[in-house]
Every structure is written in C-alpha cells, then in structure tokens.
Amino acid sequence: MANEKKRKPNWTECELYTLTDGIATNIRLIKGKFSMTVTNDAKNKCYAEITDSVNSVNPSAIKRDVADIKKKWQDIQRLAKKKESARLQVVNKTGGGPPPEDTLKSWGKNIIGTFTKTMLEGIEGGFDTSDTSDTQLK
Template sequence: MDKQKRKPNWSTDELEALAQGVSANIKTIRGKFSPGLTNSQKTQCWQQIAERVNSVNISEITRDVVDCKKKWQDISSATKKKEAARLKEMRGTGGGPAPVEDIKTWERLILGTLSKCSVEGVEGGVDTLECN
C-alpha cells in the first residue's frame, strides 16, 4: 500500500492569494443558486481562485479546488474565533496594557467577508447552553 504523501503547509503568499480571491468573489461563492448564479459559475470561480493560489506557489505542489475550499473553511473559522476572543478581551474591565494587535493582512481580508453577528453573536441573544 502506498501512503499518500502529505502536502506542505500553506505559505503566507498562498494564504493571501486565497483570501484575496475569495474576498473579491464572495458574492458568487456565498450567493444563492438562481438563474443568474449557477453551480458551474461557482465551480469556475473556485477554479480561478485555485489558479491564483498556484501562481504564487513556489513549490511544485499544486492546490486543487478541494484544497482551497477546505483551507478557506479552516482559516475563516480560526479567524472568526481569534476576532471573537480579541473583542471579548477588549470589552473586559481592568487595567494593564492594551492587547497586542497581531492580525495578519490575509486575516483582515477574511474579517471583511464575515458579518458582524457571525463574529459577535446576535445582539441581545441568549446562550441556550447557559439556561437551566
């Protein structure tokens, strides 16, 4: 049995290309299917993003559409968590130095694609896990 060799970690350039490609086409990627927006258009959009990512890739490894979609899901989730933690820290009371801002350029692009309530939660909402 041949084990599939693991692909190398994503470089910063690849992450920036992915974030730029998705943020520029977010309406197509997240849009609802309609006569004006078909599945083939979404697939073509993801293929263009994958080509963009591969154009900045210096290694011989190529990223396909599945790799790009998975990575986008992972980094957008991680960025959402990071931003929620940062906002929670900012709202906290007490002294001390301000939290260090360590948001990367590609994370800023991701934050631009997220809605406010997806990061902060629903205004006035109740966490059902905390209810008895």
C-alpha cells in the same frame, strides 16, 4: 506501501494571501444564495480561478486542487473567527489596560473583512434556547 499518499507542503504566506484575496473579492458569489446569476457552475468556475491564482504563486511543484482550496478556506476562516472573537472579548472588558496585540496577518484581515457583525457578536437580544429557567420562559 507504494501507494501511500504523500503529505503536501505547508501553505506559504503568499499562497494564503492570494487565497483570501480571491475569496474576499468574490465573497458575494461564493457565499451567495443560488439564483439566476449565482449558479453552481459560477461558484465552481470562481473556485477554479482562485485555485489557478494560488497555484501560480505556489513555489513547489505540487499543485493545489479545488478541494484543498475549500478545505483551507474553511480552516483559516474558523481560526480567524476564533482569534477575532477573543480579541473582541478583551476589548469589551472593563478596567482599561493596554490594547490587545494585533496578531492577525494581512490575509487574516482579509478574512475578518468577509464576516458580518452577527457572525462575530451573535444575535443581539437573543436568548439561550437550552436554558429552561423560569425567567426565560415567562
């Protein structure tokens, strides 16, 4: 019981904004394909810089590491995509009505800014490959 892993504190709004701002600024490097300029070392260095900037605004004595940064980015990216997709579904419904509430925070809007149209709406004109009806196969 002496070596139980303690839970880290929750992320603050300032940490989340710093994380999303750092990644949004360097999104081409982070999501880019490997090339002469986009190397694994460059990506690791970028993540280390983002980690340092997040730790500089961290009010607790416990510091975040690169693995924490990557995991949190993956989690909040998934949640932001889910919220934005739900918002787009409401916007595209017929019948009018009031506009949907904007529930995204400033760091959530940073995340949405990194998405492509295809990531949110899918491929236009595509078809379901799991559908085996005759109309799809002809």
